Amino acid sequence: MSDPGRPVVLVTGSTDGIGHATALALARAGARVVVHGRNRPRLEAAVAALTAAAPGAELDSISFDLGSLAAVRAAAGELARRYPRLDVLINNAGIFAQERVLTGDGFEASLAVNYVAPLVLTELLLPQLAGGTVINVSSIAHLRGQLDLGDLDLAQGFTGYGAYAQSKLAQVMHALSLAERHADGELRAFSLHPGVIETKLLREGFGPVRGGSVASGAATSVRLAAAVLAGRPGFTAPPDLAPLSLAETPSGSYLSDGRVAQPSALARDAALRTGLWATIAARTGLVGG
Numbered sequence: 001m002s003d004p005g006r007p008v009v010l011v012t013g014s015t016d017g018i019g020h021a022t023a024l025a026l027a028r029a030g031a032r033v034v035v036h037g038r039n040r041p042r043l044e045a046a047v048a049a050l051t052a053a054a055p056g057a058e059l060d061s062i063s064f065d066l067g068s069l070a071a072v073r074a075a076a077g078e079l080a081r082r083y084p085r086l087d088v089l090i091n092n093a094g095i096f097a098q099e100r101v102l103t104g105d106g107f108e109a110s111l112a113v114n115y116v117a118p119l120v121l122t123e124l125l126l127p128q129l130a131g132g133t134v135i136n137v138s139s140i141a142h143l144r145g146q147l148d149l150g151d152l153d154l155a156q157g158f159t160g161y162g163a164y165a166q167s168k169l170a171q172v173m174h175a176l177s178l179a180e181r182h183a184d185g186e187l188r189a190f191s192l193h194p195g196v197i198e199t200k201l202l203r204e205g206f207g208p209v210r211g212g213s214v215a216s217g218a219a220t221s222v223r224l225a226a227a228v229l230a231g232r233p234g235f236t237a238p239p240d241l242a243p244l245s246l247a248e249t250p251s252g253s254y255l256s257d258g259r260v261a262q263p264s265a266l267a268r269d270a271a272l273r274t275g276l277w278a279t280i281a282a283r284t285g286l287v288g289g
Contacts, residue, residue: 005233006058008083009225010034012066012118013093015046018137018194021218022090024050025241026225027057030234034079035061036093066093066117069105069284076124086128087232088225091118091171092137100158106283108153110160114167116280119174123286129187133228134178135221136191138171140256143264145169149275170276172254172267177277179252180270188228190249191263192220193256220258224249 009026013019015037027033027050035050037043040063047061060082064075079086097109107116122134145165154163171191178189194217219241226243229235237243249255254263266272280286 006030006032007087007229007232007235008032008034008085009088009090009229010036010062010079010086011090011092012036012121015039015042018214018217018221019090019092020046020050021214022092022221023059024053025215025218025222025238027054027059029222029226029229029238030236031087031225031229032058032060034083035059037061037063038065038067039063066113066121067103067109069117069120072117072120073124076121079125080128083128085130086125086132087229088133088135089122089125089129090135090137090221090225091122092135092221093118094137094167096160096164098160100154100163102153106153108158108163110163110167111152111170114164115170115174116284118171119280120284120286122174122178126187131185131187133188133190133225134175135224136171136175136189137194137221138175138191138254139164139168140193141165142168142172142193142267145264145266147266147272147276149272149279152279169264169267172263173273173276175254176252176263176267177273179250180273182251184251188246188251190224190251191254192224193254193261194218194220195257220244220255223258224255 009031011019011023014023014035023033023035035047043061043063047059050059064071095113101109103112175189175191195212222241223244226237227246230243253260
């Protein structure tokens with residue numbers, strides 16, 4: 001029987017890679033983890049693997065496509081019905097699109113999956129996230145990201161890396177904007193570089209590059225979640241991953257190698273962040289953009 005007092009954590013893109021390792025660590029620590037994937041059979045296989053690796057863990061699942069805003073909206077409604085409270089949302093899912101493809105909503109695919117969908121999902125779940133935390137798994141690639149509000153879908157000069165870096169820059173900006181728009185007691189938000197990690201995305205986007213373990217890639221997300229979940233019923237921080245100090249990690253922080261780091265100059269441009277938020281709010285129909 002599920003424990004209604006346990007903290008609830010949603011980890012997007014948790015059927016494999018960093019997301020799977022994040023879900024496993026938090027499930028073992030006592031959180032009720034909602035595992036997300038686009039493909040239902042892969043999602044069921046992932047939940048089975050997590051259950052075997054963490055006997056007695058509380059695991060739920062939800063399947064939806066981050067490339068479709070209609071699917072994101074439907075999933076947000078389902079999540080709101082299931083969970084009156086969502087303690088942590090980890091926007092971990094990500095893609096590296098080698099070719100320029102537009103989603104059905106008209107967004108370039110990397111921007112859509114890595115940034116637009118997480119922003120919309122977060123906004124729709126704000127009532128459930130009251131007092132909670134949002135963690136965006138970004139990348140050091142954001143330092144090379146460029147952002148033209150008049151060509152977010154990169155009709156001019158598309159490259160796979162350029163699209164990926166732009167989407168990761170937008171993720172960092174999203175966390176900063178959330179921190180600006182919500183008092184610390186209402187909502188905390190962070191972004192992070194997980195490290196160069198041996199994942200499918202690394203292979204597909206960057207070729208034969210050696211990376212670290214997925215467990216090491218999950219470490220910063222887990223330590224942030226542990227910091228905000230400390231003391232919650234049934235939750236015990238993993239012994240090998242000490243919770244980060246929230247006093248030393250204010251809302252809006254960008255972390256690299258597990259430490260607060262300075263994000264790019266573009267990410268710190270308040271006018272550009274405001275313009276990006278307003279542009280995406282208008283294109284997605286969000287209220288209060």
